[in-house]
Amino acid sequence: MNLSIIIPAYNEEKRVRATLEHLIEKFNNLCEILIVSESTDKTNAIVLKFSEDESFVKLVTSAKRLGKGGAFKKGFENTHGNIVLLLDSDLPVLMSDVEKVISSIGQVDVAVASREVEGTRILVYPPLIRVFAGKIFSKLFNLLFDLRVKDTQCGCKAFKREVLERVLPTVESNGFEFDAELLFRCRKMGYTIKEVPVNWSYKPDSKLNLLKDTISMGKGVLKLWLKTYVAMQKS
Numbered sequence: 272m273n274l275s276i277i278i279p280a281y282n283e284e285k286r287v288r289a290t291l292e293h294l295i296e297k298f299n300n301l302c303e304i305l306i307v308s309e310s311t312d313k314t315n316a317i318v319l320k321f322s323e324d325e326s327f328v329k330l331v332t333s334a335k336r337l338g339k340g341g342a343f344k345k346g347f348e349n350t351h352g353n354i355v356l357l358l359d360s361d362l363p364v365l366m367s368d369v370e371k372v373i374s375s376i377g378q379v380d381v382a383v384a385s386r387e388v389e390g391t392r393i394l395v396y397p398p399l400i401r402v403f404a405g406k407i408f409s410k411l412f413n414l415l416f417d418l419r420v421k422d423t424q425c426g427c428k429a430f431k432r433e434v435l436e437r438v439l440p441t442v443e444s445n446g447f448e449f450d451a452e453l454l455f456r457c458r459k460m461g462y463t464i465k466e467v468p469v470n471w472s473y474k475p476d477s478k479l480n481l482l483k484d485t486i487s488m489g490k491g492v493l494k495l496w497l498k499t500y501v502a503m504q505k506s
Contacts, residue, residue, distance in 0.1 A: 302352065338445035354429055364427050387422040422466065
């Protein structure tokens with residue numbers, strides 16, 4: 272199997288059905304789709320119903336909260352594809368853009384959907400406070416780590432399998448800052464990263480608690496920077 276799609280999900284009963292329908296229509300059995308769920312609502316039941324009809328749809332569950340990063344790591348352990356796609360459960364980009372991100376693998380080691388590069392269109396805008404918080408986070412991370420990726424948080428990223436096999440064990444973050452650390456580790460190990468312009472829509476039923484999660488992300492970034500700085504001084 273060449274493509275594995277991993278979707279972390281926490282109480283996504285309102286969105287997971289539509290996301291799976293879009294993915295099945297586009298890829299059918301040419302991929303495996305793993306929903307990694309920590310849900311207490313009907314998400315698991317919905318996914319299991321799909322898996323009865325489509326054997327390539329799989330449910331991976333956890334009784335405890337893993338966070339986005341923890342869910343992706345757990346999902347990766349159960350994948351077989353040469354290309355692995357990390358996709359947000361709300362499917363924030365068009366399916367044609369998902370294909371575009373995936374097809375970029377081969378030219379580069381890592382391809383990420385980006386809302387900050389030329390050619391991108393924002394179809395549904397988020398509240399200004401979310402735009403501001405996202406830009407501040409990306410700029411802070413790039414300033415501290417010289418990442419050279421304008422958008423670390425857009426929810427569609429593709430990786431060569433061998434990249435994740437080497438990089439994932441080094442990633443400590445499990446929260447929303449996971450994406451940024453994963454890209455940093457990839458860059459640090461010499462892998463090539465491409466930002467792909469997409470058509471992106473804000474989905475208002477977000478699980479992100481803006482204040483709480485922004486503070487948590489900030490703490491995670493500073494903790495990572497301190498560890499990196501100390502390691503550089505020792506070497």
